[in-house]
Amino acid sequence: MRIALGILCAGFGLAISTLPLMAHHSFAAEFDASKRVTLTGTVTKLEWLNPHIWIYIDAKDESGKVSKWQCEGGAPNSLVRNGWTRESLKAGDQVTIMGSLAKDATNTCNASQVRLPDGRRVFAASSEGEGGSKGGEKQ
């Protein structure tokens, strides 16, 4: 399964800035910000639970091969305050997820952008950058 590595400089910055970063624990403990993925496919499940929502997706690569992925999103309470609900994404929806790969070599990512086919972003939240050189997003 091929992973598309999206490296768009300005877009990359914007992607990071929309990252639902109320993470309040270390991003770098779990994810590698330098290893980016773009997954396009069908949502199979949305878990709307603390401490993070999880989006499960059957991602299809250019050859049509499907692989199962799980991607972590923001905290449900923050998302609710930004107008999102557990109905904002449903099983069967087509999405493109851009994110960072987990360090454990599984099909796990931290989603920084979730886009519908018409380009609308889902779960974009007012967010803050993880400042500093340790523990957070590498800057």
Added chain:
Amino acid sequence: MGTRLFRCILTAAAVLAAVPVFGQGRGGYKPPEGPAPKLDGKPDFSGIWQRPYTPDMSITATNLDGKPYPPEKPGPAGRGQVDPNPPAANGRGGGRGGPRVLPFTEWGLKQWKEYDPVNGDYTGACLPFGLVRSMNSPDPTQIMQSKEYMSILFEQNTWFKVFPLDGRPHDPNKTPTWFGDSVGHWEGDTLVVDTTNFNGRTRLDTNGHPHSDQLHIIERWQRPDLGHIKYEMIVDDPKAYTEKWKNERTFTLRTDWQIMEYSCEENNKSLWEGRIKIPNYDSWK
């Protein structure tokens, strides 16, 4: 890492650093105006408060005279040398200029350099955040104050803290805890809260600035008007730092918010699937 990707990360960092730091919730909210309410002649801090998320306390840290510390990485065109800004009155975070080098002792510097959350991330593992990180967290708090006590209800992991306001001394027989032992007293219209007896199992912020079990936190709370709290936290830890230093922040009253339950434990896949580990606290000594 390839040069192109590295440059993209730097560009992303520059874009990210330039993005104004928002609190939660939609833009356009304005807190109500008016004088601060009083309870028995003293400011009443009760309310639901939006706080600036503070993952790195060094960015807005100053010594007790208000002087910022040297930047970790001086950037181009004066970036990294800008004085830190206190958060704006609407609760937005401030502190542009990047992380700064706190006045570490030798022990503190070793703790800072050796910290790697890959080896253990206590908040990621749903262990208690402790006082300082609970005050740094992005989630709102609800304060409920009586004449005798102040209680702070942290949405973050649904924790709370209650402490007396009568200026009593600390009880030396109490067991050290994650949140420490707090006692408050009034200095005019300023509530001064003194906290000691921490168990040393937390970090000061997400980025891992250390503290020891000698940590002593002094908080100064003021409510200049209905919509705002002016908050100061002084970090006094002679084992980790050579001098006291502080953060100043502004909290914003949110009349449109309710505190929600936040169960860290209910679906912590990252912990269950092994991507987050519990720290080995013996290695913190």
